[in-house]
Amino acid sequence: MPKDNKTFYVSTPIYFVNDKPHIGHAYTTVAADVISRYKALLGYEKFFLTGTDEHGQKIEESAKEQNISPKDLADKNMQNFKQLWSNLNIGNDAFIRTTDAYHKEAVLKLYNIMKDKGDVYLGEYSGAYCTPCESYWTETQLIDENICPDCGRVTKELKEASYFFKLSKYQDQILEHIKANPDFIKPESRKNEIISFVSEGLRDLSISRVNFSWGIKVDEDSDHVIYVWIDALTNYLSALGYFDKDSDRKKFWPIDYHVVGKDIIRFHAVYWPAMLMSAGIELPKSIFAHGWWTVDGKKMSKSMGNAIDPNFIITKFSADAFRYFLMREVPFGLDGDFSYKALIHRVNTDLANDLGNLVSRTLGLLDKYFDRVVPEYNTPAKEDDELYEYIISNIDTIDKRLNNLAFNKALMSVWEIISSLNKYIDAMKPWNLAKDESTHDRLGSILYLILDTIRLLSYFIYPFMPESSLKIYKAVTGDDSLESVTSVDDLKRVKLLKSGVKLDEVKQIFPRIDEAEMLKEVTPKVDKEIKKDIIEKINFTDFEKVEIKAGKILGAERVPKSDKLLKMSVDCGDEPRIIVSGIGKTFEPTDLIGKTVAVVTNLLPAKLMGVESNGMILAATADDGKHQLLELPDTIKAGTKIK
Template sequence: MNKPTFYVTTPIYYVNDVPHIGHAYTTVACDIISRYKRLSGYDVFFLTGTDEHGQKIEQAAQQKGMTPKELADSVVQRYKNLWEKLNISNNHFIRTTDESHKKTVQEVFKRMQENGDIYLDEYEGWYCTPCETYWTETQLLDGNCCPSCRRETTKLKEPSYFFNMSKYQEKLLKHIEENPDFIKPASRRNEIIAFIKEGLRNLSVSRVSFKWGIPVPGDEKHVIYVWIDALTNYISALNYFEANSELKKYWPADFHVVGKDILRFHTVYWPTMLMSLGIDLPKSIFAHGWWTVEGQKMSKSLGNAIDPNWLIEKFGVDPIRYFLMREVPFGLDGDFSFKALIHRINSDLANDLGNLLNRTLGMVKRYFNGDIPAYKVEDTVDVELFKKIEDTFDNVELHLKDLAFNKALIAIWELVSALNKYIDTTAPWALAKDKENRDRLETVLYTSMDGIRALSLLIYPFMPDTAIKIREQLNITEPVEKNSFEELKRVKQLKAGGKIGEVTPIFPRLDENEIIDNIKSENKKDEDKNNNDKAVELIDFAHFMTVQIKAGKIIEAEKVEKSEKLLKLKVDLGQETRQIIAGIAKSYLPGDLVGKTVAVVANLKPAKLMGLMSEGMVLAAAIGHKHRVLELPDEVAPGTIIK
């Protein structure tokens, strides 16, 4: 009999960055549902991988004196190493530089072209290289800044192949409305419906401005752009177009799990491409939220992107897996805090689960010399506990169908509490005082151990190493995934008579103050090192002398319309008056600046900000989120050279 199939994917991660906690979050989530489905008897295909083409990689490689492929190879290994540390059980790791992927992407392009959905035209717009995205003028912030990363964009005009995405607008809307599970959670669904109803534009799907990509078949001046290249990985990994593909049986995917920032690509671009190809759409796209760190947005510029390798080294792999899935409902934004992590480890893992195991096995050692007792004298309290175990399996199944990982863990920990309460209520230490209660004592400890056996199955998808350690201490030798889950999850399955394994604490308590102090100390060392590194980046005197700094007196100041941070200044530089647009509106009211003499970079190339010409830069010190301009004494005349 063929097993039912289950196919889950992470996004493919871009190799212009190192893995951070957000990448780990998505991948651990997919690993948990994969492990659970395997336990439940499914034939699972779990895909992850890397997106390796594009202008950013080409430019970064040039700067490092490497080929793009060499750069990609070095970063890809970091992802593979991290997934190994995190116990990720993926079936396949796809790279967009794989020959089989390139072949599939070109086949996708050809078939869409043959269906009349790809045509050649010209694209003109404001292009952000870091985001590899074109923006319209109305979408830009503060002049020509990208609304996503806030860096400056460049106006480009180039020939491009386009995908006739607008053709599929009504068909896509109908599919979303008829399939409520297609986009999860529901709030994201409403957001995408609103976007589609605004009207879909045709999509630019090739570039001529760089070479690092898959060539357009028949027109190699163009490379196929990320929308087709990256998204195609979900079927190229299955060798979809090969007639004898064994893997094609997994399509359509049960879940594409993505961050909310790439939801539109997966729920609009990808399904319309599949419609063009005549291929079934994935069953569900689930968008999870973002992590902040100690209340701040995680970013390279803030230097607070947490390295999962470091976390694993400090706290262990299973505590990190548990925390990521327990702390925040999957789909909402979450905040990573060391205090919250330590609290979860001490409270949930050490006190609740760890103590349950230690106290139960400790009494088995004390009262039965480590021999596993038998179930002999039933009581209603035992029956109630067995019913709780059965209900917990049902609840976990229900929650994991919706990827509600934190709800599943809450249900599991309610069982942990029920088992601890069962021991407190039955009081085996009191039963042990009277030989006539020995059969009941055996029953109580057997029931507790069988409950822990059930817990080991329930936590296995979340914390596989911990589950195996618990089973070793219970002297259970059968591998978890080699047996029938339906058999394993029944109550009273523990074999009596054997010896328990070596009893060791699985989650030692952590000293919060000591750990927080150590982290602060390490951060201070890193900060000092970074400052020292920066200090040695010297320029020569001739280079410095190319910068012309003059004293300028601010004679007028006003807010720039539609901008929160820009002020328009009129500055007297002695021989001339210039207009300067300065990003200091959150630190100064316009009237505060009039009459001040400030330092101005006078030979900066003019630039347009919010449609206004800026002819210089006012120097200011950044203090947190505030700015303080460098004020000069009144006796310094406008136009005075500052050396």
């Protein structure tokens, strides 16, 4: 059924409730917010969905560690996301939680439709399983035969009964769909990646688990919990009440955009469409996969301790400045790098200098020569027509770019107009016209044109920076809210500004930031490195207190802002532990992975540059400062005691 073209539906993925919200979450959600605000502005009835993914083994285990129920853990943690969306001014229409009763019902409904279709069967799954990542890995994906490629931990071989979904059956149909619908997967690079993944052959998908219980149970076989991805993907339908006869929200399907990170494109562009095909439900119109953010050029991760809390950025700058930065700094679809320097630069250059200055200099002139009353436009000139024409011709470009989620390009077009206005003011030299009473009307017309164009620009700034847009709009029109429009053509209508209105005095909308001061404020204080002391002689009992074991290094990375410290994940026979060691001048992280070394395992935890270390890797330091590890042969298993 073709949907009413005045509705618009966009989603973010539902975020894993065990995660702390970081820049990546903010990025996806701001992008979805920008396009949904833009559509709403043009009179669309929109539905913008976000939420939290709350089931699975990891939640079950974290809850156990904290001695609370999984639901209590989810209740607590999902607030972090809600709070951030409120701080970021996100205008989502619903917030779905996979523990909501209506969602559970919908998951079972979809599962049963697929089963009735003959697409679900009971089989046996075996493979290398990583518990923290809730993923099975194939031989080719594993590192060193048993290490999880995502987190560097040791996987375990699992064999379990599992229900399977006949994914393989839909292989050709998916390929055909991708080829027939050029917009189905964006950007192009991701589309090619998916085409080659599907072309290599799809294996049936294991869609139930028996090794934990925190999830949606299969109706007739309650040992089985439905695979988290089947559970999670269904949220896009359950939030609409898709399986309820009289849900008003059903009209939003098919969704216009699933906005996702590139790491989960496969789930959205292969598994999800196959599930929908099985259930006879129309496919999403478009899945857009964006890139990843690094921080100061380094990969962001919880364990690296360089994940910045977006709430902190918002308090130090503003929601709008942060939103603008995220959308302007990198083309949507490519990877980007966050640094405070770059953010400050964007604020000072684009916001304070270009846009802020345009507004304040215009209002300054109006104050000086017209007592802040909007003049008439009664003395036209050729330059004005040319400028208006240029602006109007740019509006379709901006609209097209926004509709394609080419956010940075849309902003570049807006800023080209801003710069053309700044140039227009310089060329018209209003301060000269003010000297002569006979050119007073012309001066008024020039100021009118600039104010009128700023009014128009407010509409395109609004999706990105809603608060600032309204401030600017009010500054130039006197009105609190944007006058409603119903199409892009409405936005091409110029000279709509009302003359004779007395405007308020306005402070700087985007104050400049003192870079040095701000960098001092936002740079985390560095912990002093722990000094080693010389120990007195000890007896054997004392020595026996020291537990030394063989440890296999599973993963290693540099500690940010330190050339000396390396942070390693080491298997000492039990759960992998994090150990920070000052051997970074001798070794590259990649040199160390896979080595078996001697580790003191019962040291009290110590914090080194903000990272907690749980143990010490033994090494000798040569005269030239180079380290030599006490390396053990591969035949010594991780966890073996050393005496």
